Every structure is written in C-alpha cells, then in structure tokens.
Amino acid sequence: MRGKFVPAAVVLLLAWNSQCFAVNTRHGDAVPLDTHHEVTTVLPLPSAAIRSELTQQLMEVAMTGIHPVFADIWLQLIRRPELAQEPETYYRIYTLLRQFRREWHALDWDSRERFHLKKFNPSAPALSRHEYVLLLHRTDAETYINKLRPHTMSYLDSRRVLLSLLSESRKAPWPELPSVKVKPGEQNTVxxxxxxxxxxxxxxxxxxxxxxxxxxxxxxxxxxxxxxxxxxxxxxxxxxxxxxxxxxxxxxPPQVRAVILARSILRSDLPQNISSRRYVLVNIPEFRLRVLDKQQEIFSSRVIVGQTQRQTPILSSEISSVVVNPAWHVPESILQKDLVPKLQKDKHFLDKGQFELVDSQGMTVAPEAMVWDGTEENFPYRLRQKPGDHNALGRYKFYLPNNDAIYLHSTSSPAYFNRDLRALSSGCVRVEEADDFARLLLKGSKWNITKLEQMLKEDTTKWLSVPDPVPVYTVYWRSWVDKQGQLQFRDDIYQFDDDADMANTAVMTSLIGQHS
Incomplete structure (x- = not known):
C-alpha cells in the first residue's frame, strides 16, 4: 500500500517552496506563514500546551483533505522544525482554524457530509494580531483555545485513537493479504x-x-x-x-483508517445550536437512528436506508407529525421502475397488494374500468396502497418537510432488519422500533398509549401533531469510538469518500504519521 503512494508523495515534496513557504492550493492563492498583517504588533510565543493543541487540531483537519492549506502548513512545519518556535506560526494556525470552524458550521448540511467547502479563503485572517495577543494573555487562554475543538461526542477518545493509528502506521508495512475464503475449523497457510x-x-x-x-x-x-x-x-x-x-x-492500513476517522470527526462536528437540544440522527452507513437529548442518547433503532441507485439524501428537517395507519401514495419513480412491470405480469397484482388506481383528477378507478395499452411509458394512473399491515409503510409514517419526498416510516417486511447490509429502500428510511419511536415523539401530547393502541386496531389514517417538532438530520459518519471505547468502521456505501481522494489524503496522513 505504501509503495503505491510514493509517487504522489514525491510530487508533493517537489511542490514545496522552501524560501517563502508559500504553497499553491487548488482553492486560492499562495498562503505564506509569515503574514504581514499588523506587523507592528509583537506576538508572544504561546504556552507549550497551546502550541500542542493548535498543531494537533491542524493535523486532524489536514488528514481529512477538506482543503490543501492545512496539510501544506503542517508539512512546512515538518520540513522546517524551527517554525515550531516562531510566534507567527501559531497566529497563522489559530486564525486559520478559527475561520475554518466558523465556515464549517455555516455550511449547508449536504455540503458538510460531502466535503464541499467551495468558498473557504485561507488568506483572510479571522482575528487581528492585537486581538490574538489579548487572547493569549487571558488567564483562561488554554480553555479558550480548546473551544476550537470539534463539538463531537467522545472527541478526546477519537483523538486518542487517531494518534494510535498514526503510531501504528510508523511500524512495519501492512501485510499484503491474498484473496482467500476461510471458514472456522478449516486450515490455511495464510x-x-x-x-x-x-x-x-x-x-x-x-x-x-x-x-x-x-x-x-x-x-x-x-x-x-x-x-x-x-x-x-x-x-x-x-x-x-x-x-x-x-x-x-x-x-x-492504519493510515487510511486514520483518514476515515478524521473525516468522521469533522463531519460530526455539529453546531452548538444543534448539539444543545433534542434531535434525531440517522447515520446512513451505520444503518441506525438515534435520538439524542443534549448529546445523551435516549433512543436507538436499526434502520434500512436507500439503495446505491436510490440514495437516502443528506438532509436537515424536522418531524412535525406522526401518521398512524398511513396510505402509501406510490412515487412516480417507484411506480414506473417497480410496480408497473409487476402489473404487466400479474393482472391480480392490484388486489393482492391492496392498491387503488387514481386518475389525473384524483378519483379512484376500479381495476376493471382501467384503460391502458399495457406499455410502461403510457400508464395513465397513480397508485395508492390502502392502510393496514400489508402497507409498505407499515403502521407509522414520520412526516418531515423536504424537497425529496423522503420520510421515516415503519415497514410490513421486518425480516430485512436482520441483514448486516441494509441499503435496500428506494430512499426513505425504515425504522425497526417505529412503535417506540412514535411514543417517544408523542410523549406529552393528548395521544396517550391507550388511544394510540386503539388507532392501531383500525385502518383509518390519523395525523397526529408532535407537540414539540424534533429536528432530524441524516448524516454520513463512517467511523467513531463507541460507548465501550471500541473503534467502529462502516462501508462507504454511497462512495462519498472516493478512492482517488482517499489515496491522496492517505499520502499526507502517512507523512504526518511519520512526524507526529
């Protein structure tokens, strides 16, 4: 794996300018460490603790590949160790990180998860030199600097594991494993x-x-x-x-694992106005939904998410209503790709699935009165599936406004939750523990358990307002440290971290690991 990365590393080394330490980036002009803003202000050298904290945060962001300026500065520090004793270095790092955190928290949700940082200007200082000096003279300067850390659950645990991965990358090369399949009880020389x-x-x-x-x-x-x-x-x-x-x-190898973890640390850096309240989090690669209240988990459920070809979108919305016994209004894409072909093969398909034909005026049409030439492209109706245990949405739909017509719901096919790879839906999120989830959302409303159970015995659709609408976020976090301190990883099911980008970032991480 390391041999594969050597050519890219050589290119990076040749790109350095050792005289002015200004490295061209893909996103802006050259960014020198020796900025000339307010040169009359003498900068003090921060304490050892602050220097360590700033360089650690710089390295963590550099590993993600979110913007080349971070890796550029880190590698300058490696090539010229004396820069680590220059006050100017830490002013540059602090202002860069401060500006970056602000812009990161202001990004729209989809751009965060996909690492689309389009307008970041690394040349613009986010703090004057005078203000920076005042900050360093504060008695709580270290605490203030630490506020730049990601607002990530178990961040310090993740940092510890990240350093451990980098340490492991400095040891013997990662073994090349042959393509074999081995079952318990068998023998194999590998x-x-x-x-x-x-x-x-x-x-x-x-x-x-x-x-x-x-x-x-x-x-x-x-x-x-x-x-x-x-x-x-x-x-x-x-x-x-x-x-x-x-x-x-x-x-x-550990250097690639470090990239995945570093990216997840950044992706899970939530704005404080989110992390300080109750919200629903759907982690797509993990196939899991959680409800958190002030960062404490109060509910968890396995989920099924969209297939690779019909991805669950990255979105930010809120659950405002719980629909009991929902009818399913079949989306046009599913109708054409999935259901019309079934109808072509089986004339009893509508009755078996309890589907209703709906014409362009919204009127129900009896199957025997259907007028259709039998071709997929000319199917003139919409389909609506009646409420009940047979319904694809199950007994609950959790309504959240969004432009993709995506929502959370239960299911009539719970066996699929037993699969480890659960990217199976057409985009919506199926919730295994939907009944408990509904009760949690409706807690404090007039819809008590007795009333809810009575509704479930019927097939009448009921819209129930959530007393305090709950924010919901779909995210793409592939690695984290769990409650037991175990480092978790998940597949890149939607290819958000494409191979080429991961390889280039892993080069940087490998070099960083050699000098951390």
Missing amino acids: LPLFRNVLLRNGDLQSGALTDEQMGQPDYDAVTVQAVKHFQQRHGLEADGVIGHRTLKWLRL
Whole structure:
C-alpha cells in the first residue's frame, strides 16, 4: 500500500517552496506563514500546551483533505522544525482554524457530509494580531483555545485513537493479504498473516496465543473469536467466516483508517445550536437512528436506508407529525421502475397488494374500468396502497418537510432488519422500533398509549401533531469510538469518500504519521 503512494508523495515534496513557504492550493492563492498583517504588533510565543493543541487540531483537519492549506502548513512545519518556535506560526494556525470552524458550521448540511467547502479563503485572517495577543494573555487562554475543538461526542477518545493509528502506521508495512475464503475449523497457510493483522488492529489480544500457535495454519477458536470481534466493529455479520467484505477491511492500513476517522470527526462536528437540544440522527452507513437529548442518547433503532441507485439524501428537517395507519401514495419513480412491470405480469397484482388506481383528477378507478395499452411509458394512473399491515409503510409514517419526498416510516417486511447490509429502500428510511419511536415523539401530547393502541386496531389514517417538532438530520459518519471505547468502521456505501481522494489524503496522513 505504501509503495503505491510514493509517487504522489514525491510530487508533493517537489511542490514545496522552501524560501517563502508559500504553497499553491487548488482553492486560492499562495498562503505564506509569515503574514504581514499588523506587523507592528509583537506576538508572544504561546504556552507549550497551546502550541500542542493548535498543531494537533491542524493535523486532524489536514488528514481529512477538506482543503490543501492545512496539510501544506503542517508539512512546512515538518520540513522546517524551527517554525515550531516562531510566534507567527501559531497566529497563522489559530486564525486559520478559527475561520475554518466558523465556515464549517455555516455550511449547508449536504455540503458538510460531502466535503464541499467551495468558498473557504485561507488568506483572510479571522482575528487581528492585537486581538490574538489579548487572547493569549487571558488567564483562561488554554480553555479558550480548546473551544476550537470539534463539538463531537467522545472527541478526546477519537483523538486518542487517531494518534494510535498514526503510531501504528510508523511500524512495519501492512501485510499484503491474498484473496482467500476461510471458514472456522478449516486450515490455511495464510492464517498467520491474518492473526498478525488482527493483533495490530487490537482484535486479537496480545498473549492470547503462543508464538507457535500464531504460526499455525489451523483456524482455531481464539482466532475465530478475534475475527468475530473484528466483524462486529465493521458492521459485518459476525459469523467468523473470512470472506470478501471481511478481507477488504483486514487489508486496510492504519493510515487510511486514520483518514476515515478524521473525516468522521469533522463531519460530526455539529453546531452548538444543534448539539444543545433534542434531535434525531440517522447515520446512513451505520444503518441506525438515534435520538439524542443534549448529546445523551435516549433512543436507538436499526434502520434500512436507500439503495446505491436510490440514495437516502443528506438532509436537515424536522418531524412535525406522526401518521398512524398511513396510505402509501406510490412515487412516480417507484411506480414506473417497480410496480408497473409487476402489473404487466400479474393482472391480480392490484388486489393482492391492496392498491387503488387514481386518475389525473384524483378519483379512484376500479381495476376493471382501467384503460391502458399495457406499455410502461403510457400508464395513465397513480397508485395508492390502502392502510393496514400489508402497507409498505407499515403502521407509522414520520412526516418531515423536504424537497425529496423522503420520510421515516415503519415497514410490513421486518425480516430485512436482520441483514448486516441494509441499503435496500428506494430512499426513505425504515425504522425497526417505529412503535417506540412514535411514543417517544408523542410523549406529552393528548395521544396517550391507550388511544394510540386503539388507532392501531383500525385502518383509518390519523395525523397526529408532535407537540414539540424534533429536528432530524441524516448524516454520513463512517467511523467513531463507541460507548465501550471500541473503534467502529462502516462501508462507504454511497462512495462519498472516493478512492482517488482517499489515496491522496492517505499520502499526507502517512507523512504526518511519520512526524507526529
């Protein structure tokens, strides 16, 4: 993996200008460290703690690849260590980070998750030199600097793990693993390599096997358990079978893992006006919904999200109503691609699925009165599925205004929640624990449990207002440190982190890791 990255690293090294330390970026003009703003103000050298904090934050942002200026400055510090003792360096880093955090929090939701930072101007200082000096002279200067940290849950745990990954990247090169499939109880000469990777990833405990056992070809119970632990941390079915998806993650070196984690830290840096209240979070790669109240989790459920071809959009909205016993008004895209072909093959399809034909005037049309030439492109009706247990939306729809006609709902096919890869819907989010979710949202309203249960016995559609509309955000966080301190990873199901971008950023991270 490292050999693959060497040419890109050479290009970066040749791009440096060692005289003025101004590196051209893709997004703006050259950005020198020795800015000339207000040169009459003498800058003090910050305390060691502040210097450490600022350089750590700079490195974390640099690893994400969000904007080249951060990696440029970090690599300048590596090439000229004396810059670490220059007051000007930390003024530049602080103002850059301060401006970046402000603009990051002001981004629209989709741009945040997709890493579209289009208008960032790294040359514009966000704080005058005089104001910066006053800040450093404050008795709480370190606390104030720490406010630049991402507003991310378990941030310090994530920082610790990030440094651990960079430390691991400085050790022996990552093993190249052959394409094999190994099941528990089998033998394979590649198992010593797998054990080495599991050990370096922390899934196989040091000392759990003797040196002799580490070199054996037998797929023993201890190694199987380590593989299952690894699979659980990567959202895979924990069956102990080393197959294609497990192998893909085993091959991933620590510097690339560091990139994924760094990007997730940045993506999960929520504005304080969000993190300080109750909200719903749907993490698409994790296939999970959570309700958080002042950053404390109070509800969680598995979910099903959109397929790769019909992605659940990144959006910010709010749940204002809970619809009990909803009818399903079939979207045009699903109608044409999925249902009309079924209707062509089975004339009883409408009755079996309890669908109603609706004409252009909104009137219901009896199936026997349907006028249609049988071609997909000329189907003249819309379809509406009646409420009930058969309904694709299940018994609940959680309405949230948005331009994509996307909402959360229950389902009539709960068996799909048992799959580990749950990108299966046409874009909407199916909630496994929909009943408990509805009760949580309606808590404090006039719709008590007794009334709700009575409604569910009927097939009449009811719109219930949520007493305090709850913000809902769909996000794309692929890595995090969980409550047990375990580092979690998930597949890039929508290819937000495309391979080329990840490779270039991993080059930087590998270089950073050598000097952190």
